[in-house]
Amino acid sequence: MTDWKGRCRKRSVLLWLACTLVSSNAMAQQTPAEKPAAIVIGFLELENDPRHSSLTAYGRLVIRERASPFDGVRAGIEEAATAGRIANAEFEAIRIPLKDARDAPDALRRAMSERQVRYFIADLPSAAYAPLLSEARSKNVLLFNISEIDDDLRGKSCARELVHVIPSRAMLADALVQFLVARNWKNVLVLEGPDPEDHILTQAFARSMKKFGARIVAQKTFVSGNDPRQRDSNNPALLTASSSDYDAIFVADARLDLARDINYRTSRPRPLVGAIGLEAGAWNWTWERNGGPQVNSAFRRISRGRKMQDTDWAGWMAVKMIAEATLRKGAADFAQQRDFIVNEGRFDGAKGAALSVRPWDRQLRQQIFMATSDAVAGVAPMPGFLHQTETLDTLGFDSRESVCKLERAG
Amino acid sequence: MAPVRYFCALFFAVTMSLSSAGDLLAKGTGLIFVSNEKSDTITVIDPATDKIVQTIATAKRPRDMHFSADKTQLFVACGNSNVIQVIDVASLKVIRTIETGDSPETFAIDHANQRIYVTNEEDNNVAAIDLASGKTSFTVKTGNEPEGVIVAPDGKSIFVTSEAANVVHRIDIESRKIVADIVTGTRPRRFAISADGKELWVTTELSGEVHIIDIATSQAREKIEFLPPGMRKTDVTPVGLTFSPDGKTVWVGLGRANHVAVIDAPSRKVTHYVLTGQRAWGVRTSADGKRVYVANGLGDDVTVIDAVARKALKSIPVGKVPWGVVIDD
Numbered sequence: 011m012t013d014w015k016g017r018c019r020k021r022s023v024l025l026w027l028a029c030t031l032v033s034s035n036a037m038a039q040q041t042p043a044e045k046p047a048a049i050v051i052g053f054l055e056l057e058n059d060p061r062h063s064s065l066t067a068y069g070r071l072v073i074r075e076r077a078s079p080f081d082g083v084r085a086g087i088e089e090a091a092t093a094g095r096i097a098n099a100e101f102e103a104i105r106i107p108l109k110d111a112r113d114a115p116d117a118l119r120r121a122m123s124e125r126q127v128r129y130f131i132a133d134l135p136s137a138a139y140a141p142l143l144s145e146a147r148s149k150n151v152l153l154f155n156i157s158e159i160d161d162d163l164r165g166k167s168c169a170r171e172l173v174h175v176i177p178s179r180a181m182l183a184d185a186l187v188q189f190l191v192a193r194n195w196k197n198v199l200v201l202e203g204p205d206p207e208d209h210i211l212t213q214a215f216a217r218s219m220k221k222f223g224a225r226i227v228a229q230k231t232f233v234s235g236n237d238p239r240q241r242d243s244n245n246p247a248l249l250t251a252s253s254s255d256y257d258a259i260f261v262a263d264a265r266l267d268l269a270r271d272i273n274y275r276t277s278r279p280r281p282l283v284g285a286i287g288l289e290a291g292a293w294n295w296t297w298e299r300n301g302g303p304q305v306n307s308a309f310r311r312i313s314r315g316r317k318m319q320d321t322d323w324a325g326w327m328a329v330k331m332i333a334e335a336t337l338r339k340g341a342a343d344f345a346q347q348r349d350f351i352v353n354e355g356r357f358d359g360a361k362g363a364a365l366s367v368r369p370w371d372r373q374l375r376q377q378i379f380m381a382t383s384d385a386v387a388g389v390a391p392m393p394g395f396l397h398q399t400e401t402l403d404t405l406g407f408d409s410r411e412s413v414c415k416l417e418r419a420g
Numbered sequence: 421m422a423p424v425r426y427f428c429a430l431f432f433a434v435t436m437s438l439s440s441a442g443d444l445l446a447k448g449t450g451l452i453f454v455s456n457e458k459s460d461t462i463t464v465i466d467p468a469t470d471k472i473v474q475t476i477a478t479a480k481r482p483r484d485m486h487f488s489a490d491k492t493q494l495f496v497a498c499g500n501s502n503v504i505q506v507i508d509v510a511s512l513k514v515i516r517t518i519e520t521g522d523s524p525e526t527f528a529i530d531h532a533n534q535r536i537y538v539t540n541e542e543d544n545n546v547a548a549i550d551l552a553s554g555k556t557s558f559t560v561k562t563g564n565e566p567e568g569v570i571v572a573p574d575g576k577s578i579f580v581t582s583e584a585a586n587v588v589h590r591i592d593i594e595s596r597k598i599v600a601d602i603v604t605g606t607r608p609r610r611f612a613i614s615a616d617g618k619e620l621w622v623t624t625e626l627s628g629e630v631h632i633i634d635i636a637t638s639q640a641r642e643k644i645e646f647l648p649p650g651m652r653k654t655d656v657t658p659v660g661l662t663f664s665p666d667g668k669t670v671w672v673g674l675g676r677a678n679h680v681a682v683i684d685a686p687s688r689k690v691t692h693y694v695l696t697g698q699r700a701w702g703v704r705t706s707a708d709g710k711r712v713y714v715a716n717g718l719g720d721d722v723t724v725i726d727a728v729a730r731k732a733l734k735s736i737p738v739g740k741v742p743w744g745v746v747i748d749d
Contacts, residue, residue, distance in 0.1 A: 092563030092585035096601045301583055301607075303523075304541055304565050337586065337603060356627060358584065358607050362676075363654055364626040401654065 046100040047341035051332065052127040053083055054114060054134055054142075057107045061135065061157065065266050073266050079133055079156055080105060081313035082322030085305075086329025088312065093333040099341035101333065103131070111138035115145035122151060128344045129154070131328045132172075133321065136160040139167060146171040152348050154331070156324035161214070164371045164407065168414035173352065174373045175324040175331070179214045181406035182290040185378030185390035186260075186283060187218035188404070189290075192392040195257035199280075200229040201249055201272065203263040211262035215284070222395075227256045234268045244268075246275035260284045287382070290390070293323035293361075294381040300362040327359050327374070361389075363402065371414040375402040448491055448748040449509065452713055454702075454722055455482040455496060456739025462496060463722075463738040464512060467706065467747075470724060470736055474512050479503050483743045484526040489533045491748055497524040497538060504536060504549070509748055518554040521547050526568055526610070531575045539566035539580060546580050546591065560591050560598065568610040572635060573617035579633075581608035581622060588622055590638050600638035605629045609659045614685065615667025623672065628656035630672060630683070646672070648679040648693040660703040660715070660744070664727065671712050671727075673700035680714055682730055692730040696723040702744035715742035 055078060065074040083103050090101045104125070106117050111134060121127040130153045132142070139158070146153060146169070153172045155163065159179040163172075177185075190198065198219065202212045212229070219226055233243045242248050249272070250259060259276065263269040263285035273282050281287055295306055295317035309318040309326070316322070334357055335347035352372060356364040361377045368375055380388040391397075395404045403409075451473070452465040462482060464474040479501035486495050487509070494507040497520070504524060506516035521540030528537045535557070536549040545559040546566055563582025570579050572590075577599070580589045588608055590600040605624030608631070612621045619641075620633040630644045646656045657675030663685070664671070670683040673696070680700055682692040697716030705712050705727060712725040721735040722742060 089564045089584060092582060092587065096585075096587060096603070301541075301565050304584070307542055308564070334586065356606050358586070358626050360584075362657070364606055364628075401652070 044098060046094065046098050048126075049094075049099050049101050049129070049332065049336060049341065050121075050125050050127045051083070051087075051101065051103045051329065052118070052121045052125075052130040053080055053103050053105045054117065054130055054132045055080070055105065055107050056111060056134060056138070057109055059133070059135075067266075067270075073270065075316070076319070077313075077316060077322075079319070079321035079325040081309065081316060082156075082318065082325030082327075083131055083329055085309045085312045085322075086326040086333070088308070089326075090329055090333035090336075093337040097336045097341045099336050101329070101336075103329070108134075108138075111135065112141065114138050114142040118142060118145050118151070122149070128152065128348075129332050131156055131325060133157045133325070136163055139163055139172070143167070143169040143172060150344055150348075152351065154324075154328035156328055157321040161407070164373050165413045168371050168416060170372070170416055172372055173328075173331075173367055174371075175328050176320060177292050177376060177378060178373060178406050179210070180217070181373075181376075181378060183211075183214040183218040184221065184405045186288075186290040186380060187215070187222045187224055188390045188392040188395050189288070189380045189388045190258060190283065191222045191224050192388070192394060193257075195281075196224040197227050197254075197256045198224065199250065199252055199256040199259045200226050201259060201261045201263075202229065202231045203261075203265070203267060203269075203285075204231070204233055205264050205267075207264040208262040211264065211284070212260075215260055215262065227254045228252050232263075232268055232272075234271075246272045247277045250276040250278060250280075252277075256280060258283050261286060288380050288387060290378050290380055292320040292376065292378065293318055294379045294386050296381065296385050297361070297379065298386075301358075301360040305360045323359075327357070327365075330359075331355065331357055365402075368403070368409070369417040370409045371407065371412050371416060373406060375400065375405075377402065378405060448707075451509075451748045452704075452722075453485060453494060453746050453748070454713075454715055454738045455485055455743045456720075456741060457481045457483050457499070457743045458740035460498075461739045462494075462507070463742070465722070465736060465738075467711065467749075470734060472736070472738070475739070476507060476512055476514065478505055478507075478514065479517065484524075485744055485746045486527065486529050487746065487748065488529065489531075494746070494748075495527070495529065495536070497527050499523045499525055499541075504538065516554075518549060520549065521545065521556070521559065528569045528571050528578065530571050537569050537571065537578050537580075539569050541565050541567065541583075546578070548593075558596050560596055562589055562598075563587055568608065568622065570611040570613060570620070572620075573613060579611060579620055579622075581611070583607050583609065583625075586624075588620075588633065602633055602638055602640050604631045604640065605643065610661060612661045612663050612670065615663060621661060621670065623658040623661050625657045625659055625675065628653055628658060628674075630658060630661065630670075632688075642688060644683060644688055644690065646674055646677070646681050646690060646693075648674065648677050648681070651677050651679075659701045662703045662705055664705050665707055665709045669727075671703045671705060673703045673714055675699055675701060678716075680712070680725070694725055694730055694732055696725075696732065697721050697735055702742070704745040704747055706747055707749040713745045713747070715745050717741050717743065 064072045155174045261269045261284045269286040335350040339346040359365045378390045379386045454463040462476040466473045479498035481500035482496045484497045504518045508515045522542035524538045547559045563585030565583040568581040588602040589598045592599045605627030607625040609623045632642045655677045660673040672681045679693045696714045697719030699718040702715035712727045714723040724733045
């Protein structure tokens with residue numbers, strides 16, 4: 011079913027036209043009278059993106075495997091073959107590697123004019139979006155953010171042309187705090203790492219704690235090292251010694267610098283959440299329900315053995331949304347497909363709920379998994395967290411809280 | 421007196437129908453079989469006492485079950501062992517194991533009792549297995565995550581749902597090709613065919629509906645939505661469904677809504693919602709039309725419903741994650 015049109019190295023933006031990676035052919039069981047409509051999806055990515063480098067520790071251990079989510083897009087393209095056969099369309103994903111994020115507007119323009127690309131899946135960092143969105147504005151184009159969790163991108167920088175498939179940082183924090191509150195673990199010690207990202211994580215966590223009526227008993231910053239003069243900040247036992255008791259420890263440590271050295275070295279026997287121990291995410295390789303095993307095993311086959319990560323899931327999901335719109339609205343009319351995706355579309359993300367796009371900020375509503383290293387321990391929205399219209403909107407910025415007002419909620 | 425004569429006539433009619441039902445019952449043991457996908461067992465319940473009379477160990481992850489036409493054998497698909505096992509109904513022992521493709525979930529036996537059609541959700545195909553030899557005679561590629569499968573009343577085609585592609589495929593058996601794709605709601609799961617053989621009913625789990633397909637034309641005709649009192653649309657995730665023996669009523673397990681819906685089939689109206697246990701999936705009515713049994717996947721029990729009063733009577737603890745119910749009556 012999958013037709014490999016040749017092996018392809020990452021090339022400069024000038025050469026990407028020649029670089030076609032994946033396409034799905036209509037199954038040959040029915041011979042359509044007309045040639046299938048080509049639905050070309052551009053995959054915007056940075057060359058040598060540091061976000062794709064695995065996190066390693068001092069002893070050259072790979073602590074967290076990370077990779078380009080293009081494998082997820084490929085899984086989506088393979089699965090879209092059935093929708094393509096029925097709608098007489100052929101889905102194809104082309105990689106558009108950028109040397110610099112500033113090349114993104116030019117790449118978008120060229121892909122639109124030379125290959126009639128209307129859908130772009132963006133695996134780009136936050137800073138790349140402002141020029142890209144200004145190029146996309148008011149054009150017949152729809153972008154899918156599959157890797158950037160930045161809340162501002164859904165807030166003051168939001169755009170009608172950008173759908174966020176990956177959950178926002180606020181959604182992840184809300185999910186984790188719902189989990190804590192549902193367990194009645196409402197008093198939390200916060201340990202913040204030295205990375206600027208760690209501070210942003212802490213802020214998001216603090217906001218969620220306030221939102222759900224939980225309490226931060228103390229907040230400390232940690233550093234890695236053995237300097238005895240800094241022992242209050244680098245010694246796990248001293249870091250976690252607090253006069254007031256707590257139920258759990260939230261660790262903000264994007265680089266996993268110290269988090270894995272804190273677990274089981276705390277002064278009180280309390281679980282770690284956040285960077286390690288229990289993490290909130292869009293997907294997990296251990297999800298055993300709602301078709302999760304099939305999504306995971308197809309991905310494992312396509313990626314040659316990787317475990318599906320959040321961004322892989324989002325890449326798969328973005329293609330699925332495009333395929334669903336094509337199945338329901340036909341292959342010919344982009345505007346109808348786009349309207350379906352952002353308005354009426356109800357999508358199956360293999361998480362057990364129908365997912366849909368929030369009208370005010372174009373964020374995909376979805377459940378969040380709280381996972382340990384080998385199990386999903388909870389799914390948010392947690393039982394008991396209610397909303398006047400849509401329970402999934404207990405996660406992240408609701409229409410009244412959001413500064414993005416693309417459309418008021420019905 | 422007229423009322424007395426009327427009563428006598430009614431009494432006569434009831435006696436007649438009871439005795440014919442009695443003949444039917446005489447053929448079966450009346451036992452209720454529940455597949456428990458996480459404990460690798462089938463629980464056998466005596467309907468007279470609602471007590472467990474036997475627990476049959478199966479291969480890994482037993483899910484869909486069907487009887488042979490003469491009801492002497494019970495077939496069960498075991499997804500994690502890639503087999504269908506055959507249980508002798510008289511002795512309640514596994515007597516045969518048939519190899520399948522990867523991860524069989526549901527299956528159907530053809531009218532001639534010669535072939536099994538089984539969906540393999542990991543391989544994305546439906547396989548036709550010759551019952552006598554146990555060998556796969558052919559497979560047909562489907563959309564991702566094929567699930568429900570049923571043989572058309574004329575025996576010439578089968579219908580298969582693709583959960584991930586949101587379509588029902590109609591596959592012609594002779595040519596072994598997909599001849600029609602019927603787009604449904606989101607995540608189509610299981611089938612039931614109306615008593616007159618004209619309609620195919622299919623549950624769509626994530627859009628919370630039942631779609632009705634006209635079998636003659638392979639066209640989607642109508643859909644039925646559900647909303648039990650106090651529930652939200654998003655809680656409604658229908659999966660299992662079954663017609664009552666008289667064909668007039670359809671019972672639908674509403675999944676996370678923890679209810680079954682009762683549909684008056686001719687009018688398409690939802691007339692009742694009956695509270696069950698956690699995540700109601702598999703649903704089956706007894707041949708006398710008096711009882712409905714519901715497998716509650718996340719409650720590890722079966723709800724027994726009085727089908728006439730439309731009220732839950734009791735729940736019976738079974739194995740872990742009960743999937744489906746069949747009755748030997």
